[in-house]
Amino acid sequence: MAKVELTPLRSWDDFFPSSDRFAKPDVKDSAKWTNRVVSNLLYYQTNYLVMAVAVFLIVGFLNPLGMFTAMAVVSGVFLGSVWAGENRAAIGSFKRQNPTAFVVIVMVASYILISMLGSVMVFMSAITLPLALIFAHASFRLRNMKNKLENKMECAGLKRSPMGILLEALDQQEENLQKIQSFLEGKRKE
Numbered sequence: 001m002a003k004v005e006l007t008p009l010r011s012w013d014d015f016f017p018s019s020d021r022f023a024k025p026d027v028k029d030s031a032k033w034t035n036r037v038v039s040n041l042l043y044y045q046t047n048y049l050v051m052a053v054a055v056f057l058i059v060g061f062l063n064p065l066g067m068f069t070a071m072a073v074v075s076g077v078f079l080g081s082v083w084a085g086e087n088r089a090a091i092g093s094f095k096r097q098n099p100t101a102f103v104v105i106v107m108v109a110s111y112i113l114i115s116m117l118g119s120v121m122v123f124m125s126a127i128t129l130p131l132a133l134i135f136a137h138a139s140f141r142l143r144n145m146k147n148k149l150e151n152k153m154e155c156a157g158l159k160r161s162p163m164g165i166l167l168e169a170l171d172q173q174e175e176n177l178q179k180i181q182s183f184l185e186g187k188r189k190e
Contacts, residue, residue, distance in 0.1 A: 007163075009046045015137075020141045032140065040138035045163035048137075052130035059126035066122030070114055074127060077110045 025033040041048070060067040081102070095102045114120055135148040 006046075007043070007046050009050065010044055015044060015047045015057040021144075022141050023142055034134045034144060036141075037135070037138040039143050040141050041134070042143075044137070045141075048134045048163075051133060055130045055133075056126050059122060059129075059165075063122050065121075067126055069117050069119045069128060070122045073113045073117065073119075074110045074140050077106055077113065081106045 015154075025036060027033065083089075085093045086092065087100075111120070114122075
């Protein structure tokens with residue numbers, strides 16, 4: 001198995017080029033839209049991390065206690081959902097059959113717990129705002145050949161990155177590329 005590496009920071013011209021490299025996603029073809037989002041998440045993951053950290057730090061300086069509470073709750077719910085998906089057959093089956101619904105349920109559960117602790121606005125601004133910005137960019141940014149190649153290498157197991165591991169934990173990778181990865185891992189063992 002390849003070691004985990006953070007992808008390089010993409011240039012501003014690549015990350016946010018002219019408007020001709022952005023297009024409205026085809027919401028009627030969810031498979032194509034999901035593929036675009038996953039590809040962009042893998043390719044621009046370091047840029048997304050920098051953007052999220054910047055928003056996170058700004059909000060953290062404004063409300064440090066609320067920020068810590070929100071981080072603890074979201075981390076706990078996420079880790080609990082990954083554990084439950086791995087150790088409970090019914091939850092694991094639901095996660096594989098309805099990956100988007102599973103992610104939404106995790107986010108709603110986090111929101112409910114945070115609202116009970118009184119840190120809703122911190123959650124909305126520190127966690128949801130970067131996620132919304134990342135999702136918007138990943139949805140509207142058209143892929144290029146380099147992006148597609150990096151995605152195939154990640155999904156085939158030739159390259160590992162933190163975003164790839166996260167997407168794998170959420171069962172958000174393309175199924176046919178997972179088959180390629182299993183085949184390659186089998187060949188490596190032989």
